[in-house]
Amino acid sequence: MISILFVFVLFAAFILFYINKLTDSLCIQKEIPADKHAKIFRTINILVTILLISSFVEILYT
Numbered sequence: 001m002i003s004i005l006f007v008f009v010l011f012a013a014f015i016l017f018y019i020n021k022l023t024d025s026l027c028i029q030k031e032i033p034a035d036k037h038a039k040i041f042r043t044i045n046i047l048v049t050i051l052l053i054s055s056f057v058e059i060l061y062t
Helices: 002-029 034-060
Strands: none
Touching: 002 034
């Protein structure tokens, strides 16, 4: 149980880091104004976190 949690937390951290990197590239490429960056990052981070939590719950109860 603990090893699954540890591996999943490392995986989730990597996923969040990489998604933020891709989001930053998107904002730069599409020339989105700097004042909208925070809202975009917040929305994407919340949605990815919900996906990661639901994935963990599915793995936990399978």
